[in-house]
Amino acid sequence: MKRSDRLIGMTQYILENPMQLISLPYFSERFNAAKSSISEDLTIMNQMFQQEGIGYLESISGAAGGVRYIPQFNEESSEAFVEQLCRRLEDPERILPGGYLFMSDILGEPNTVRTIGRLFASNFASLGIEAVVTVATKGIPIAYAVASFLNVPVVIVRRDPKITEGSTVSINYVSGSSRKIQSMVLTKRSLEQGTTVCIIDDFMKAGGTIDGMKSLLREFDVNVAAIGVLAEAEDEEEDRVVDQYTSLVQISNFDVRNKRIEVKKGNYFK
Amino acid sequence: MKRSDRLIGMTQYILENPMQLISLPYFSERFNAAKSSISEDLTIMNQMFQQEGIGYLESISGAAGGVRYIPQFNEESSEAFVEQLCRRLEDPERILPGGYLFMSDILGEPNTVRTIGRLFASNFASLGIEAVVTVATKGIPIAYAVASFLNVPVVIVRRDPKITEGSTVSINYVSGSSRKIQSMVLTKRSLEQGTTVCIIDDFMKAGGTIDGMKSLLREFDVNVAAIGVLAEAEDEEEDRVVDQYTSLVQISNFDVRNKRIEVKKGNYFK
Numbered sequence: 181m182k183r184s185d186r187l188i189g190m191t192q193y194i195l196e197n198p199m200q201l202i203s204l205p206y207f208s209e210r211f212n213a214a215k216s217s218i219s220e221d222l223t224i225m226n227q228m229f230q231q232e233g234i235g236y237l238e239s240i241s242g243a244a245g246g247v248r249y250i251p252q253f254n255e256e257s258s259e260a261f262v263e264q265l266c267r268r269l270e271d272p273e274r275i276l277p278g279g280y281l282f283m284s285d286i287l288g289e290p291n292t293v294r295t296i297g298r299l300f301a302s303n304f305a306s307l308g309i310e311a312v313v314t315v316a317t318k319g320i321p322i323a324y325a326v327a328s329f330l331n332v333p334v335v336i337v338r339r340d341p342k343i344t345e346g347s348t349v350s351i352n353y354v355s356g357s358s359r360k361i362q363s364m365v366l367t368k369r370s371l372e373q374g375t376t377v378c379i380i381d382d383f384m385k386a387g388g389t390i391d392g393m394k395s396l397l398r399e400f401d402v403n404v405a406a407i408g409v410l411a412e413a414e415d416e417e418e419d420r421v422v423d424q425y426t427s428l429v430q431i432s433n434f435d436v437r438n439k440r441i442e443v444k445k446g447n448y449f450k
Numbered sequence: 451m452k453r454s455d456r457l458i459g460m461t462q463y464i465l466e467n468p469m470q471l472i473s474l475p476y477f478s479e480r481f482n483a484a485k486s487s488i489s490e491d492l493t494i495m496n497q498m499f500q501q502e503g504i505g506y507l508e509s510i511s512g513a514a515g516g517v518r519y520i521p522q523f524n525e526e527s528s529e530a531f532v533e534q535l536c537r538r539l540e541d542p543e544r545i546l547p548g549g550y551l552f553m554s555d556i557l558g559e560p561n562t563v564r565t566i567g568r569l570f571a572s573n574f575a576s577l578g579i580e581a582v583v584t585v586a587t588k589g590i591p592i593a594y595a596v597a598s599f600l601n602v603p604v605v606i607v608r609r610d611p612k613i614t615e616g617s618t619v620s621i622n623y624v625s626g627s628s629r630k631i632q633s634m635v636l637t638k639r640s641l642e643q644g645t646t647v648c649i650i651d652d653f654m655k656a657g658g659t660i661d662g663m664k665s666l667l668r669e670f671d672v673n674v675a676a677i678g679v680l681a682e683a684e685d686e687e688e689d690r691v692v693d694q695y696t697s698l699v700q701i702s703n704f705d706v707r708n709k710r711i712e713v714k715k716g717n718y719f720k
Contacts, residue, residue, distance in 0.1 A: 185497070185501075192499075224455065320590045327560045333559050369552075
């Protein structure tokens with residue numbers, strides 16, 4: 181196989197399998213080329229990935245070695261993406277009663293969701309995360325996007341137990357902003373003890389839901405290494421029950437009456 | 451830029467933007483190369499994509515022309531993937547009361563979900579689909595996977611109206627298998643009249659939920675061009691209220707007492 185063909189095939193394979201260690205012999209056999217040629221291909225690819233701002237290839241030497249694609253998103257592209265997101269979210273038409281913002285259209289765009297996932301994955305790539313946990317339903321697409329770049333499974337906490345799930349563990353928690361008691365459940369067989377996870381959600385006000393998830397996850401003895409939320413309501417900062425988290429955008433000065441709102445970059449960029 | 455660098459960059463860009471028409475001048479400018487070189491690159495890429503069984507490049511000539519990546523999955527890989535899925539689903543440990551099957555672990559794997567999405571997208575690519583519609587919550591990841599390959603937005607029908615959504619349209623429907631009356635809602639601003647959509651869900655028994663979605667979508671005057679379900683319960687065929695659909699796997703001889711189940715390839719392969 182010619183180098184040009186091989187580069188196309190290898191690029192495709194590597195992009196589809198982020199964070200996964202791929203041995204040189206695997207490529208060597210799959211594309212019928214000497215290991216030295218494969219090595220050269222990977223060097224070119226690594227340079228090009230960095231130039232394009234989509235990450236880099238990590239080389240692991242030794243018998244069990246190989247190469248691993250670490251997805252990243254360069255700062256310039258990340259900031260440009262989030263700035264644009266802020267401008268879209270500031271549209272007064274998005275303001276809904278109760279201090280909420282209509283985001284379903286944006287969260288319905290696979291490309292946007294994928295980029296959001298790439299940003300969190302870039303940030304969490306070194307934390308050894310083994311699963312992404314989210315709560316139904318709006319956080320689900322973002323959680324899958326993060327998980328696809330981290331190459332780990334998604335675990336979904338539900339607000340109502342489903343008959344199709346088998347036995348579950350459930351907790352009650354107090355919603356931070358509405359002060360209502362709510363419950364959430366997680367299927368017993370969905371998480372093993374000792375797993376390292378990150379929590380992903382779309383929106384955080386006072387943080388009651390995320391705090392509830394943390395309590396629930398404690399029952400499973402898992403380690404929460406990171407929390408990522410797409411948007412946080414800055415006005416709720418005083419009452420916040422969660423302190424360690426990463427947000428992409430911050431929403432403030434929510435003025436339902438005058439249909440005004442301010443959206444700026446979140447603490448991701450700090 | 452050298453051809454090898456360009457091929458890596460172009461492969462990445464094209465894979466990230468399926469179904470999207472990309473003009474030659476765009477590549478020409480982005481990778482600083484003559485249009486003739488770009489044309490040659492695309493020819494190599496098209497051959498390699500087909501050889502790897504991941505789709506092909508469609509060329510559109512003329513002033514507004516360019517190239518479009520049509521994701522496909524060759525028959526051999528598709529069958530191998532679904533066969534493996536069948537074997538995994540046949541595990542008696544998955545049997546749950548009520549004729550349900552535990553699938554959350556499989557639906558939690560981003561790579562598996564992505565491949566399921568690729569299969570449906572391959573099948574629906576020529577239907578001019580403009581949005582993927584699913585119902586919360588288990589169908590959501592599959593819907594996003596399909597949508598990412600078709601490069602269209604996802605619209606989520608909910609079982610309970612959320613305050614964060616604005617005004618909604620709702621219908622009541624009879625669940626085909628349990629004969630219970632249920633309701634589903636869709637935000638008014640989420641779909642425009644005349645849109646062509648496909649419906650995606652994880653599991654279909656008698657088809658009441660999907661039939662309900664069809665009724666709801668009629669209120670929006672949208673055209674349902676295709677229905678895709680990951681798994682269908684074959685034992686329910688007689689009572690089925692939906693007849694045109696594509697399934698990846700068929701579940702039959704569901705025997706809860708003796709913990710036996712049979713899973714075979716769905717009508718996707720017929």
